[in-house]
Amino acid sequence: MRRIIFFLSLLLLSGAFLLFLSLPGNTAENRGYAGSESCKDCHEDYDQSYRISVHAKKAIPGAPANRQECESCHGPGSQHVEEGGGRGIGVFAFTRNAEGRAKSGKCISCHEESKVLAFWNMNRHSTADVSCDDCHSVHGRKENLLKTEEPDLCFGCHRDIRFQTNKQSRHPVNEKMVTHQKLTCSSCHDTMGGFSTEPVGAFSIRTSFGTNKMIRADAVNELCFKCHAEKRGPFAWEHAPAAENCLHCHEPHGSNHSNLLVTKQPLLCRNCHDIPLHPSQPYTSFQRFLGTGGGKNRFIGRSCLNCHQNIHGSNFPGEAGHVFVR
Ligand code: HEC
Ligand code: HEC
Ligand code: HEC
Ligand code: HEC
Numbered sequence: 629m630r631r632i633i634f635f636l637s638l639l640l641l642s643g644a645f646l647l648f649l650s651l652p653g654n655t656a657e658n659r660g661y662a663g664s665e666s667c668k669d670c671h672e673d674y675d676q677s678y679r680i681s682v683h684a685k686k687a688i689p690g691a692p693a694n695r696q697e698c699e700s701c702h703g704p705g706s707q708h709v710e711e712g713g714g715r716g717i718g719v720f721a722f723t724r725n726a727e728g729r730a731k732s733g734k735c736i737s738c739h740e741e742s743k744v745l746a747f748w749n750m751n752r753h754s755t756a757d758v759s760c761d762d763c764h765s766v767h768g769r770k771e772n773l774l775k776t777e778e779p780d781l782c783f784g785c786h787r788d789i790r791f792q793t794n795k796q797s798r799h800p801v802n803e804k805m806v807t808h809q810k811l812t813c814s815s816c817h818d819t820m821g822g823f824s825t826e827p828v829g830a831f832s833i834r835t836s837f838g839t840n841k842m843i844r845a846d847a848v849n850e851l852c853f854k855c856h857a858e859k860r861g862p863f864a865w866e867h868a869p870a871a872e873n874c875l876h877c878h879e880p881h882g883s884n885h886s887n888l889l890v891t892k893q894p895l896l897c898r899n900c901h902d903i904p905l906h907p908s909q910p911y912t913s914f915q916r917f918l919g920t921g922g923g924k925n926r927f928i929g930r931s932c933l934n935c936h937q938n939i940h941g942s943n944f945p946g947e948a949g950h951v952f953v954r
């Protein structure tokens with residue numbers, strides 16, 4: 629009985645609260661639109677920066693210019709205007725403490741159909757509460773309305789990747805390439821969508837592996853083949869790890885070992901191959917570089933690669949192809 633009374637009073641209370649909220653003047657958001665002309669009086673600079681952007685173009689059907697202009701994103705602002713403006717009064721602001729989801733929601737109300745956002749809900753940025761305005765500034769005219777150019781945009785939050793791309797061997801995301809098409813983080817990552825279903829590597833020497841890193845392909849190898857097509861084969865003799873996942877041997881961003889390799893020679897190979905009676909041990913005082921016997925080509929220079937040259941796979945018929953020597 630007591631319980632029923634408790635719930636009844638709770639119901640009454642919440643009803644009264646809702647009534648209170650719906651009274652005019654008390655609504656968090658007054659439904660009235662003030663029109664962008666009124667905003668201009670007090671926010672000249674924001675008006676300017678909006679006018680030069682794609683959103684202000686009347687020629688684009690769904691653009692804010694053809695909807696509520698400023699108020700398409702900031703919400704109806706007549707209360708804000710009536711009260712002479714101010715922080716926290718009657719408009720939606722994209723502030724730091726506003727929830728990411730709420731901020732993105734303002735953009736998605738129009739961009740739901742945008743192709744780049746098809747998988748936004750499953751995207752790691754979205755689930756980590758990163759919002760559109762963390763990367764975009766709609767008050768401006770930069771390419772794609774980005775706050776900063778890549779890769780600096782991304783480095784702002786991903787310092788560890790900046791560190792990697794400064795290493796000796798790297799994918800050229802930092803350099804402005806003259807002869808090549810410039811490589812950006814977005815060449816490989818779909819930062820607003822993207823998910824892959826790649827299986828976890830079975831005998832990987834790397835730890836993080838096979839998860840969704842928003843790469844622009846269904847699997848790591850498919851991503852690499854987009855630019856390194858010659859590694860796709862088909863090969864008469866496949867090297868199992870290359871066919872499975874390039875990241876068995878390569879770092880995607882940067883490495884202190886040449887060719888983006890995860891480790892140096894001959895460790896790279898020896899992680900998976902332990903072959904006795906094979907020229908893979910270091911020189912000793914008996915078997916020196918200039919010595920006789922099986923000493924040559926051991927642990928020097930390209931090490932295993934001195935002989936196993938076609939490490940990604942070979943089409944050479946017979947044993948030499950089978951062991952990637954030719
Ligand atoms: C009478 C002057 C005035 C008018 C008109 C006006 N504002 Fe403001 N607005 C202000 C002032 C003052 C602030 C506080 C700015 C500050 O503290 O830096 C403000 C703050 C804001 C903020 C930040 C709010 C927050 O909570 O942080 C937004 C967004 C904003 N205005 C948008 C608009 C829009 C959209 C319009 C038109 C519908 C508009 N303003 C019309 C004066 C005005
Ligand atoms: C497409 C959505 C969009 C439109 C249209 C838009 N804004 Fe904004 N506005 C934002 C976002 C997002 C921010 C956060 C800062 C940024 O992105 O540059 C912002 C920031 C602001 C701020 C600063 C708020 C603060 O916290 O200090 C003001 C003031 C403002 N806008 C006013 C306007 C006015 C005036 C117009 C119309 C002339 C307008 N905005 C049109 C999305 C929009
Ligand atoms: C009233 C609808 C509307 C709202 C709200 C809106 N946009 Fe847009 N936006 C458009 C339209 C229409 C275009 C042009 C067509 C396109 O590229 O989809 C556009 C284009 C863009 C572009 C492409 C710019 C370029 O250079 O090609 C970006 C980025 C963008 N919007 C980001 C945002 C962000 C971030 C927000 C939220 C702060 C937002 N938009 C809110 C309608 C809207
Ligand atoms: C982590 C950073 C990041 C976030 C968060 C982000 N974007 Fe983007 N956006 C980018 C980058 C980088 C590009 C340009 C490269 C590309 O298209 O992938 C871009 C491009 C766009 C484009 C233009 C695409 C085209 O080619 O026409 C639109 C529209 C857009 N973003 C809207 C949004 C909206 C809306 C949100 C929030 C739901 C959002 N973005 C969140 C980084 C981001």
Ligand code: HEC
Nearest residue numbers: 752753756758762781782784785813814817819840841842
């Ligand atoms: C405002 C901060 C911020 C910006 C800017 C940003 N990111 Fe992120 N990013 C995050 C957060 C937070 C996560 C999720 C947590 C994590 O895995 O580190 C994340 C996750 C990722 C992941 C997936 C990691 C995983 O474990 O699945 C990739 C890939 C990524 N970001 C790439 C980019 C790229 C490329 C850009 C630039 C276009 C960018 N990010 C810009 C904050 C940011």
Ligand code: HEC
Nearest residue numbers: 779782786789799801812813816836837838839841848880
């Ligand atoms: C050549 C393609 C390529 C480029 C360019 C690239 N990435 Fe990646 N990135 C990858 C791959 C592949 C992975 C997955 C690595 C894994 O599974 O271990 C990855 C993983 C990530 C992760 C998750 C790292 C982790 O350890 O969980 C982040 C964050 C990231 N990249 C950010 C960036 C940023 C920022 C840039 C631009 C500076 C960038 N990437 C450029 C291919 C690339």
Ligand code: HEC
Nearest residue numbers: 797798808811815816851852854855874878880886887888
């Ligand atoms: C968007 C295109 C693109 C994608 C995708 C891509 N690469 Fe690259 N890669 C490049 C470019 C450009 C270079 C620099 C080539 C040059 O300097 O001539 C490069 C260089 C390399 C190098 C040589 C690095 C050095 O130190 O010389 C290796 C190894 C490599 N990539 C492996 C990979 C792997 C593994 C993947 C998949 C995770 C991949 N790449 C995905 C464009 C790409």
Ligand code: HEC
Nearest residue numbers: 849852853856859869870871873874876877878887933939
């Ligand atoms: C078993 C380890 C291993 C795997 C797996 C592997 N690579 Fe390599 N990769 C190497 C080695 C070792 C080199 C250096 C070759 C040399 O110095 O001749 C190299 C060099 C490269 C280079 C730069 C030199 C060149 O030949 O163009 C690219 C690009 C490359 N690999 C791409 C890939 C791609 C794409 C994959 C996945 C299909 C892959 N690698 C898988 C070991 C591997």
Ligand code: HEC
Nearest residue numbers: 831868869876896897899900901932933936939950951952
């Ligand atoms: C991630 C583990 C891994 C790494 C790293 C690796 N391999 Fe392999 N390799 C394999 C597997 C698995 C096979 C297939 C073995 C089989 O079929 O019995 C193979 C096959 C071979 C074969 C053919 C052997 C045969 O009998 O068919 C040669 C030769 C070879 N690898 C050389 C190398 C060299 C040289 C390196 C270093 C550049 C290397 N591998 C790095 C896993 C690896």
Ligand code: HEC
Nearest residue numbers: 894897898901903907908925926931932934935936951953
């Ligand atoms: C002097 C040239 C040479 C060097 C250096 C060399 N190999 Fe070989 N390797 C061969 C030849 C030739 C064969 C095929 C004949 C045989 O089985 O001995 C072979 C066969 C293999 C096989 C397949 C046969 C088996 O025994 O399972 C593997 C695996 C292999 N090498 C790995 C390596 C690794 C790992 C290194 C570096 C640590 C290396 N090789 C260094 C020439 C070389």
